[in-house]
Amino acid sequence: MSKQFRIKGTGRVDPSRPINFTFDGKSYTGHQGDTLASALLANGVHLVGRSFKYHRPRGILGIGADEPNALVGIRRDAARYTPNLLATQVELYEGLNAVSQNRNPSLEHDRMEVNDKWLSRFIPAGFYYKTFMWPKSAWDKWYEPRIREAAGLGVAPSQPDPDVYTQRYAHCDVLVIGAGPAGLAAAKEAAATGARVILADDRPVMGGSLLAAADTNISGEGEDWYSAGAWRKEVLAFLEKQPNVTLLPRTIAFGYYPHNWIGLCEKLTDHLAVLARGAPRERLWQVRAAQVVIATGAIERPLVFPENDRPGIMLADAARTYLQEYGVAVGQKVAVVTAHDSGYRAAHELKAVGVDIAVIADIRGRSVVSDRAVQAGLNVLTEAKIEGTSGKLRVSSITMTAAGMRSNFACDAVLMAGGFTPSVHLFSQSRGKLVWDNKLQAYLPGDSAEAERSAGASRGRFALAEALADGVDAGREAAQAAGFTPGTPAFHPQVTVKHAIGSGGYLGAAPTSADLSKAKAFVDWQNDVTAKDIVLATREGFLSIEHVKRYTTTGMATDQGKLSNINALGIVSEATGRSIPQIGLTTFRTPYTPITFGTLAGHARGMLFDPARVTAINDWAVAQGAAFEDVGNWKRAHYFPKHGEDLHAAVNRECLGVRKSVGIFDASTLGKIEIVGPDAAEFMNRFFVNAWTKLGVGKCRYGVLLREDGFVTDDGVVGRVAKDRFHVTTTTGGAARVLGMMEDYLQTEWGDLKVWLTSTTEQWSVIAVQGPKAREVIAPLIEDLDVSAEAFPHMSIGDGKICGVPLRLMRVSFTGELGFEVNVPSGYGRMVWEAIWERGKAFDMVPYGTETMHVLRAEKGYIIVGQETDGTVTPDDAGLGWAIGKAKPDFVGKRSLQRPALTAPDRKQLVGLISSDGRTVLEEGAQIVDPAAPKVPIGHVTSSYYSAVLGKPIALALVRGGRQRLGESLYVPMPDSVIGVQVAPTVFFDPEGARVNV
């Protein structure tokens, strides 16, 4: 069967290299160079899909990235299944396995076809909004799953993507997008100036419309003339030789981002029968171009008439291109419906290879072009109305009215020539202004926002000679703008053609006697939107095209309305009596065509998705079987379960171990900043709330940091290690933010201060040793520092040696126990940790994680910034008013603390809560109410744990006027119960603080 559709001696496919492939399990043969679409058409197959909503049979409509119907899935192996590929872009390879989508069980017999026959009148425009509003709960359970099942695209692959994707950055002087006649000419001219040129084209072979140009000759600079094919070869051969030119076929420019940053996706392996192991499938190019030439051509427009969606009905120039590029006739008896001279060109060229042209129906009047067709023996109707078509799985006839006569023409294909829409997507993405051209009836690029220019059909220069000249000029101008000098005067080639592309075109619904409010005249094939839907939307008051689009879903499918948007505009214009510029234009968004997540993710998958920060002690904790939690990018030991303990059992044991004897904790993730300089103390005074001048060398102080608005933003212990040197610690998550804030004030406000800031977070490993036996554990390991209770009291800092390596020891406690934080250069962290661990064994030392750290500090009422504070908490709210240096004239945030709202008496204050039943652990975040006015929450729980040492749950909370409520009974309402609580002081354990001072 295939033989009769393949035209010998035409096209660039290689008949000597047959390729076997399957579609829906059936075997076919194509040629090397075919796409799946051209190979199917060569086998007489038009039916390739079912439509989105109505499940109508659909055929191949176009030939490129604009195809709305021919979506297929390609399966290579169990893991490699790619849905929603366009058959018009899938290159044929031996063994290709393609399947159709959105049908059940088969394309020929689809059960959901009832949608078309019985339900379509219940599925008008906006039906999603009208039908599924009630009851609300039914949406998730009932409506959505069923709609998804019925209205679907391909099925997502079920296994992780086994392929590798790669990415690269590139710079160039001139990026030319599109390698049709204008793009080739531009690239050639720019390259000749010495500029670095990248030429990208989405197809495997460069040349664009030149590949399908029949009986076309182009003049060279001498007396010589070239056929279109020879000219293309000549230019490409020149470009390939230039060291300053990079040619990227199979590469789609999908996004135009600010400052001439262009995203390209290069497909590397999808066309290969056998994949090389480990070879990347796609490459993302992120190109920064000094100048861009957009030569993306134009998209052919379909005509909107009743039943214009049967398989076999397709775009006229696409059909002509299938013939000239692939040697494929799309039918044996073809009807042409046209509003543009290019429809005649298609008819002439198909007739020349023996295809029977049933009729040319021109909706326009008589013209030179129509007369020439009549002279050539073609049957031409002018001022035709298109009434409808017939045929179940393939069009079999078309009905027209002309000169008052209604006639039916048998055919196996219908070609639509509605004119051409310049492809302005990338220009519009670059934020260039589009301008409506009344003569061409098209939006064209107007003022540029970026360093770019459009050339050729993408700005309405459709005729080959015009496109070539435009490309020449654009290439030269771009190179010049990038700082290069074009040589000899510009040469614009002359062109001779047998059948010119001509002019014409139509927007909106084509003339018909049929009632468009009943007929199915499709505007958007992919989303099943008809002229009727769009008219209905305007009748219901949707006037802006942005609203019409969302209400009808026209242009919202994966093809982004490449074929449909302009016709939709035409219909709205006619229905509302407003001009197209008045209606506006929907926004062109990236990506131009769908891009795989793989391309965008590149190597950033799995372990490489996000960097993991680990401390020097991490591997030890892993070996101990610790459970980990993420804190920012840090991996922190959460708890150390023993013998199948759960979190609670492990934490209770760890807490008691610390309180009874001693524990060891990796605090290395704490932020650390060294503040050095003659003005270090003054800087500290201005930055933190505390007073620092009188802090002696060798002493520590708990520092509180506010934002300028008066709210707590960070805290940490600060040690003065020399008169001009402070060792500042910050929260783990706040380290970068605090350093950035310090730099901000130092660089932009306090230029008078001589201070240098250095992040030392990763220079120090910090080993917290906490518990009554802490000193006994570490003292014998330490040299050159007296750590006795008398010489080194609570809140001391000093340098010495431990295990023979440099030590900065801080006597600080976040547990309420005698405690030390052993700082050693992180390269020694693991060694010193293990030495302390060995000594600790005699004291039953426990390693503990962040959860136990949280419980121990909560028992002492120590806050965690970000848990007890939420950006609206002042030092006084958090019970930290004592930390403020009252005598200081100023510090960051001081003025704000005097604002009326921040001094109001009923602010939320930090208090403790005890569950009245002595058992219930409250939920963090739970709201708190006063029984006197139970409808208004007066606060919330900030921290809540079971305290093993106290044998009961404890909680911290922010409660309105909380410190005045000590002893009061309040309630915590939960979905299934109400929990009674008592307000208590924030310090639950050792309120006198005796245990730290031993």
Add this chain to the structure above:
Amino acid sequence: MLIINCPYCGARPELEFAYGGQAHIDRPVQPADLNDEDWTGYLYLRENTKGIHAERWRHLHGCARFFNALRDTRTDHFLATYKVGEKAPEVTRP
């Protein structure tokens, strides 16, 4: 991704920079002298310019220095960058 011209290092990709809010807002020398309304203005009131906006940027992953920039908020194009303490240069829209 934008290209931003650090006055100290030269043109670098946006990834290296951090935005720092509106420029030329000096912290009062004696905040205590300000009444509540003026202090609130310093804290919270910012321009919402459609057009040329003076703003702070920091070359965070480069020289780490703060500088000022004039950016056209309609196009995202940078018209000038200059050092802290310098006056904003005269620019014309491109």
